[in-house]
């Protein structure tokens with residue numbers, strides 16, 4: 001489960017990479033508006049995937065560290081950002097984001113496209129928050145997107161499709177009582193077969209607020225990725241929210 005193997009990593013990059021690309025300009029703008037004291041600090045990306053967000057930040061002059069548990073996703077990330085890796089401005093490390101220890105301080109810790117929804121327990125989510133708190137600069141921000149309960153419901157039903165042109169079968173399955181959605185993907189890319197199960201866990205946002213608070217963060221605000229200035233009044237009614245904690 002949530003393996004992101006070799007064949008799937010390439011498929012993911014082509015099929016889903018656009019999400020991080022679209023998020024990048026909003027995140028860059030958000031970071032530019034934070035206090036000047038953060039401007040020279042590196043950025044940390046949890047579940048950096050194939051490095052699309054990394055490349056945008058590196059190109060904008062920020063040092064960047066990406067963590068991911070999949071060596072195959074990291075391989076693509078390193079390739080994509082090779083120039084910056086050679087200059088030692090970009091680093092990609094194989095780590096479990098629910099228990100990592102890294103220096104710092106980082107000006108911002110980001111995570112895009114449901115990565116934190118991959119953590120399957122309250123304990124793992126809290127350990128992740130604790131690790132972030134330890135490496136985040138005093139005035140820094142922790143910003144991650146998160147599928148709500150409503151969001152995983154939608155995800156499990158609308159993504160259920162067969163991408164015939166790509167010979168991929170995709171079936172979503174919802175377990176409403178556990179608040180989980182499982183996406184089964186099966187197919188072939190250029191003659192190579194793969195099978196993956198991506199499981200997303202949704203947690204009530206009130207709990208996320210409480211756990212963040214207990215790990216040393218102030219009460220977070222919730223936004224849409226394309227408007228990181230106007231807090232949402234009813235975040236639980238969205239499919240996906242961006243959580244910003246300090």
Ligand SMILES: C[S@@+](CC[C@H](N)C(=O)[O-])C[C@H]1O[C@@H](n2cnc3c(N)ncnc32)[C@H](O)[C@@H]1O
Pocket residue numbers: 002003004016017019020046047048049050067068069070073095096097098111112113114115118119
């Ligand atoms: C949906 S992808 C998102 C990738 C990238 N952030 C993006 O926006 O395209 C989820 C990523 O999180 C990684 N991941 C999932 N659970 C993880 C964990 N516990 N520790 C580290 N990485 C994890 C996966 O390997 C995968 O690369």
